[in-house]
Amino acid sequence: MRRVPWIAVALLAIVAASLYWGFSQMRLKNQFLTRLENTYQRAFHELSFNMGAIDSELAKATVTSTPEQAMIRLSAVWRQAYAAQEKIGQIPLGVVELQSTERFLARLGDAVLSIASTGVLPNEQERDMLEQLRAQARELSNSLIALQASVLGNNLRWTTLEVQTLNDTAPRDSQVMGQFRLVEDQVQQFPEVSFGEHVNVAKPPAIAVTAEPITAEAAMEKAREFVVDLGADLQVISQEEVIEAEVPHYTFTFAHPAGNNRRITVEVVRNGGRVFQMFNERTPSQPILSIADAQQRAEQYVAAKGIDSVVLLGVEEWGDSAVFTFCHEENGMLFYPDLLRVRISQDNGEILSYEGNGYTMYHRKRGNFPEGLTGAEAAKRLNNSLTVVGTSQRVVIFDRRGVEVMCWEFAVQRGNENFLIYINALNGREENIVRLDARPMPTIPAWTTFR
């Protein structure tokens, strides 16, 4: 009788088991890959659908004779444009940029929503604009339909492309990618559409761009002056002129006098030389100052920087520190664009960080504002189910197009919900509604567990 070769049997069993295991793993992987592929394919094909729908809804909007239809169609265009933008963000395009296409969709959406919100039939100028946009949307839609056919014909797999992009082995000249680039080029060559009133204008000329540039030495002086209460003659660790930033500026890094490798970073705007950001980061120890104490420190700090006539808008409590938000005030009027924030530590009242982007960019001597509506007149424009809470006041805000407008600000209440409502003080238009969410803001559960 021959001996059973147990070892061989065992090895065979192990090989068989691992083969089985490997096979099922592979099958599982392929299943997941297919599911991922499906979500990508769905986004891509829906993108083409959305573009087609933009074209067709725009066409309907230009032939209707009733304001209701116009509004319905234009809202549909806006919705489809938004959806198309979302889909682009869901496809792993990698090295292909569709920036112009996205910008086109964003502006198209803004413009049609703005026309729809007038509530009347588009006037001749607006119809012209819609016709132009429609021609462009149609071109774009045609290209996407061709691209779709090509993706289907070549059986392109987005997941394959994604893996290639991650390994930087993506073929830069593949047919589909080439076609995508053509779409983008096509959009870049669209003639400029004049949107008139219907699209965002640039924010008002910012001081930080128009003022005279200062030298690095002068900027360093400003930076030193700004942190003088943390220590005189701080040692400079590094300095850099940052030209390509949204706001060209100098960045200075100082050594904190307390040592421990602590750094203080101060950013000074090149044009005009205002300090617009400061970091003096550390984790505060056991808080001993109350919020009221910290507020006093924040107010003193801001005043010491020569920033006068600002008022406190609100406090965000972090437990060991608090962020105080201020804005400029003049003759009882608040200027919301001129904004600055200070974070104060509640252990010793030290300033941890400062942010004055808004104040730096927009604070200037403004011309006189016309008298406009009185508060009582403006209040008549409010929805009459609302209760006005506290006193109302005149404020300056940016409207939807980025233009400074003077408004009456009303804090109102309905049921247990609070809102701020902005009524244009010149024409009575309702410019903005802000809901004040009563839910506690920064309660991040993890914060407590780290202590």
Next chain:
Amino acid sequence: MRSLKICLVLLLIMLALIPLTGTAQVPGSRNLRQGDRGDDVSEVQRRLSRWGYFNGPVNGVFGPQTLVAIRLFQQRNGLPVTGIVAERTFAALGITIRSVQQAQVNKTAAVTPVNSVSPNDRHLLARAVYSEARGEPFEGQVAVAAVILNRVRSPIFPTTISGVIFQPLAFTAVADGQFYLTPNEEAYRAAQLAVNGWDPSGGALYYFNPQTATSAWIWSRPYIKSIGRHRFCR
């Protein structure tokens, strides 16, 4: 003997239940004096003990120890020493008074640079910061959060924080799953500062680590500045 034991147990249970019977009062909706109970008392006790005025238990019962703490707090903060927590003492404690007529509206919501950043969105932001930039200088972490928020505002990127974070191929740490690590406190602070408007990146829309970047394309973006190991670009 046994009935005495049962009585004792019952008594203990009832005693234990007393703090629970305190009403769920919103802090600031009523004045507080000795003898009051409720969540609002707990909130006052929490704040007093955090600032070292109160050593007793935070139990929602306004007892003699709380009274002493309140009087001390009032004295040190230049308030009339009444032992009663009313409008001014609430304000000094940092508790917003919520009754309709006295509402001091917090207007920061009206001017927050990115509107509607919910606590959950902050959490997502903190995860992105932690997974992408832990070990970087603090400003570098704020800058990463700021890039995400700059993208939300930009017309050429998705319009929500989650849309930006989960965009395919946008962030390597999201792609490789590091995003699901638990962020540390520093990452939360960085996210929170960025939400409040701080942006050390100079308005950047991209950043990369030159040591590990695999794509040649990213080098073609206009360079703004470097913070730690990251290059920030437009």
